[in-house]
């Protein structure tokens with residue numbers, strides 16, 4: 415295959431958005447997309463529903479089956495890129511191919527963490543949960559072994575997504591979380607408490623302040639998790655959901671600078687000429703603190719990919735900063751958290767309203783006259799407006815008293831911002 419004008423490594427949110435970004439500017443330039451997974455592009459958050467049996471394989475697709483052909487993309491699927499040589503403008507794959515490019519995008523996402531010191535993690539029945547194939551393999555194992563008891567190690571977003579699927583399959587699940595509460599990176603204490611109560615009602619046991627020190631097996635298959643508090647939890651399945659790290663190994667030793675992830679500027683350019691990065695692997699400017707952070711969520715990956723694509727084709731699109739935002743359903747209870755979820759510093763103030771019995775909680779964190787974060791549990795109707803106010807750094811001093819009232823809506827926001835939203839230029 416001859417060199418591509420545009421070479422994209424990855425086939426998920428950032429990569430797909432980049433293809434669209436390129437095509438907005440350059441309808442004809444050759445695009446080659448290379449990815450480790452063999453599947454057509456799919457929506458990663460839906461693996462929960464694939465495992466839980468709520469979505470079939472067709473429902474997983476992120477673009478129609480003929481999409482690559484329609485937009486003019488050559489695909490090399492099932493090939494892992496192992497190194498990048500920015501000087502030679504080439505990448506190398508594990509199966510020995512060398513692919514050339516004029517502009518390169520690295521959109522390889524993250525790699526799940528498997529703790530090296532966890533004895534027994536190689537037993538059958540121990541999985542990570544980040545890909546279509548993981549969901550498929552877990553489902554198959556559950557069916558073949560009649561799994562009834564599971565342990566999920568890690569009570570963060572991916573842990574919760576695993577639990578959701580296991581609950582849907584009627585499997586009794588224990589979550590083991592080292593911190594003193596679940597979702598500590600996403601929620602404040604009150605929201606975590608409501609989530610844990612909700613899970614307990616659905617039969618999920620949440621054990622905080624402890625972790626698995628060893629996975630026990632019999633005949634090569636996992637049969638229990640030994641915890642640091644001395645207890646052993648019997649199980650036939652373990653999902654490791656401790657976290658995901660940006661997959662930077664393919665640029666190790668190259669001119670592409672990394673910190674936690676691949677460092678990018680506001681145009682998604684890396685330190686190496688003609689090399690861009692976007693999505694979970696990229697470390698880009700965060701909106702509220704201004705420092706570069708990896709914010710591993712789907713909308714960030716998509717928006718960064720779109721910017722990278724346009725800029726690879728010669729445009730000058732600019733990243734307006736990443737905002738941490740999580741929208742999670744905890745056993746039918748919708749939740750959204752955005753930005754800073756706990757007041758920090760003297761200039762910060764929290765407004766909140768809680769109805770514990772109704773599982774309803776709303777909190778807004780203000781810094782001076784601006785909203786910097788919010789948590790919604792149960793009622794999430796106004797999360798969109800509040801997120802827009804955070805993103806646009808709107809002065810809310812004139813509507814402060816109304817922010818948590820039931821009649822707060824678009825009509826209540828400062829007129830200038832309302833006009834921008836209604837004319838389509840504001841962020842909703």
Ligand SMILES: Cc1cc2nc3c(=O)[nH]c(=O)nc-3n(C[C@H](O)[C@H](O)[C@H](O)COP(=O)(O)OP(=O)(O)OC[C@H]3O[C@@H](n4cnc5c(N)ncnc54)[C@H](O)[C@@H]3O)c2cc1C
Nearest residue numbers: 424425426427428449450451459495522523693694711712
């Ligand atoms: C279970 C689960 C649930 C989630 N739920 C949500 C949610 O509700 N909301 C939300 O905002 N986010 C959610 N996320 C996070 C979201 O899926 C990611 O932020 C998003 O998919 C990142 O997109 P990406 O394009 O950066 O990378 P990824 O989606 O990680 O894709 C990486 C791509 O690169 C390919 N690749 C990787 N390494 C190589 C290599 N060396 N060579 C070639 N190809 C390679 C992979 O095959 C893949 O195509 C969830 C994630 C998981 C795992």
